Amino acid sequence: YCDPLMASAGHKITARQRWTPTPVQLQILERIFDQGTGTPSKQNIKEITSELIQHGQISETNVYNWFQNRRARSKRKQLGSSSNNAESEQETEVESPNEKKNLLSQQNHAPSAEDLCFQNLEISPELHFLSVMSNPNAYDGDEHLSGKMGMPGNYNIYDQAED
């Protein structure tokens, strides 16, 4: 049969980056989702995949992702379309009519480049520890980090300096 990937408007013959669920697959997936099987086990995933694969190319990864996305989407929609939440829920300038503000996203880096680039002369203080680190001593204690994994406390990177 025709490649399910390029079955629609496709003109992409070189790259199948994103799995595109066929209507049939979508129908099945939605039905299963509707069953209440929110987070299917791996076994279920396999079974579902086995079913869907007959209707087009698909992998367990796709199925898994689909369910994850589906659930997340539903949830987000719920609390986003509600009347109004006077709770402590602060939305980061979220759902604007556009919503897709990621067009100019700057998620990563953007540190004090001019700064950290210059202090480069001292960038290898004790990194050699991993060269000789043969200490099988895992975690002497039980604490994973400095106290709890919530946050060290000293440097809170996620500082909602919103105001």
Added chain:
Amino acid sequence: YCDPLMASAGHKITARQRWTPTPVQLQILERIFDQGTGTPSKQNIKEITSELIQHGQISETNVYNWFQNRRARSKRKQLGSSSNNAESEQETEVESPNEKKNLLSQQNHAPSAEDLCFQNLEISPELHFLSVMSNPNAYDGDEHLSGKMGMPGNYNIYDQAED
């Protein structure tokens, strides 16, 4: 105080609540992970953090989480060998036209900050052991950011088996 994360351009960009490792940080982390150190101890975490913090905002928690995620992910792809093995007629699914392009390109101002750091990394004598991968193409451990989404059909779990 000023958040190091958004202290760059000085715009009103919303601070990312999620830590995004800079290419440099990623390289270092990869190297350490590749050393076979596996799960670093608390002290190691601190050491690593001390090193990485010079290359951008980061906390011990981030480092810890990173290793945890990395470990889990590696394992996932490892245990993908049972009743699968359908066909692997996929071309080199690894090397994509572009690797971590998202890490280096999404804005238009291009501060070249990380770029400089990258260069500095190479020239660092002490960090030579972890600077061996100056060539992005020769990146040995970029399996996590490869672009082999999911069009396999023969893989098992929701993990992108990479081989």
Added chain:
DNA sequence: TATGTATGAATGAATG
């Protein structure tokens, strides 16, 4: 053709 929207996919963080 370019822009916008929808959704799959990647990853960091949280939880058990």
Added chain:
DNA sequence: CATTCATTCATACATA
């Protein structure tokens, strides 16, 4: 340590 959730990005896809 294993699994799941939440957030964000990139790309498929629809429309102007």
